[in-house]
Amino acid sequence: MSKSCSVLIDNEPYHFDVDGDFFWGEQYLLFNEASSPISKMKWKDKGFGIIQAFTDSEFRNLKNSITQNIIKALKVHVSDFDAHNFSLDKYHDVVTTNALHNKVIDITRNLENSDFDFDIETLVQRFSEVLGFQFTSYIEELEKTHIQIRISRPNSLDINPPHRDSYLSYYQNIINIWIPIHGCNSLSSLPVLPGSHLIPENEILRTESKGAKINGNTYYVPCILKTKEGNMHLIRPNPKEGEALVFTPYLIHGSAVNKNSDMTRVSLELRFPRLHD
Numbered sequence: 001m002s003k004s005c006s007v008l009i010d011n012e013p014y015h016f017d018v019d020g021d022f023f024w025g026e027q028y029l030l031f032n033e034a035s036s037p038i039s040k041m042k043w044k045d046k047g048f049g050i051i052q053a054f055t056d057s058e059f060r061n062l063k064n065s066i067t068q069n070i071i072k073a074l075k076v077h078v079s080d081f082d083a084h085n086f087s088l089d090k091y092h093d094v095v096t097t098n099a100l101h102n103k104v105i106d107i108t109r110n111l112e113n114s115d116f117d118f119d120i121e122t123l124v125q126r127f128s129e130v131l132g133f134q135f136t137s138y139i140e141e142l143e144k145t146h147i148q149i150r151i152s153r154p155n156s157l158d159i160n161p162p163h164r165d166s167y168l169s170y171y172q173n174i175i176n177i178w179i180p181i182h183g184c185n186s187l188s189s190l191p192v193l194p195g196s197h198l199i200p201e202n203e204i205l206r207t208e209s210k211g212a213k214i215n216g217n218t219y220y221v222p223c224i225l226k227t228k229e230g231n232m233h234l235i236r237p238n239p240k241e242g243e244a245l246v247f248t249p250y251l252i253h254g255s256a257v258n259k260n261s262d263m264t265r266v267s268l269e270l271r272f273p274r275l276h277d
């Protein structure tokens with residue numbers, strides 16, 4: 001059944017149609033502070049924080065490696081693609097149809113450590129030190145590492161719905177890391193619902209996993225339509241270049257509409273499981 005999802009992002013209203021079957025959950029809180037990797041952070045009740053993650057040269061290397069991955073995906077699907085003159089800000093000039101965009105992101109949302117000319121293990125160690133727990137980049141249930149490049153064209157519905165990653169079993173014991181790469185600003189950065197990891201299931205109206213469709217695309221994550229309080233008021237923490245937005249997978253986030261009129265947004269998503277002692 002089609003429903004309109006209405007959210008406020010930094011006090012501005014957005015609406016988009018979602019196809020799916022929606023239900024209220026059980027009276028149960030999924031988030032467990034005692035075992036959460038954010039339990040040592042002073043922002044643990046907000047559910048997210050901003051961390052300095054890269055030096056300037058590390059950031060340049062990472063951005064370059066991401067650009068190379070996008071070029072590789074474009075080469076697969078664009079026959080006369082001019083890789084030499086490509087930069088991330090030209091993405092939406094090259095990718096002008098939803099069909100082509102969907103083919104590109106089919107590749108770029110399913111990458112592994114080995115696809116990057118960047119030392120992911122250094123990052124694992126850095127985040128382990130900051131959060132005070134040991135992490136790994138290997139996700140056991142998926143039997144691989146998993147890195148996603150997110151690409152959102154200007155004024156598009158290249159978004160996933162508001163959701164919690166933790167509804168997927170392999171993302172329950174992880175820390176989410178969202179890294180701005182290009183075109184991330186107050187009009188495009190990832191929105192979050194502060195404190196929403198503390199909302200019990202009976203106060204959340206959502207679909208099942210793989211149960212929501214936006215603009216013809218089915219998403220793995222369930223769509224959260226609203227909470228007991230009504231429509232959600234999300235904010236964009238908007239980390240700067242070199243910083244990372246770190247959050248618990250129980251935090252509601254998503255619907256990252258890109259309101260820039262002529263700039264593609266590119267971001268990187270990492271998920272590091274916590275190693276238990």
Ligand SMILES: [Fe+2]
Nearest residue numbers: 163164165253
């Ligand atoms: Fe997510």
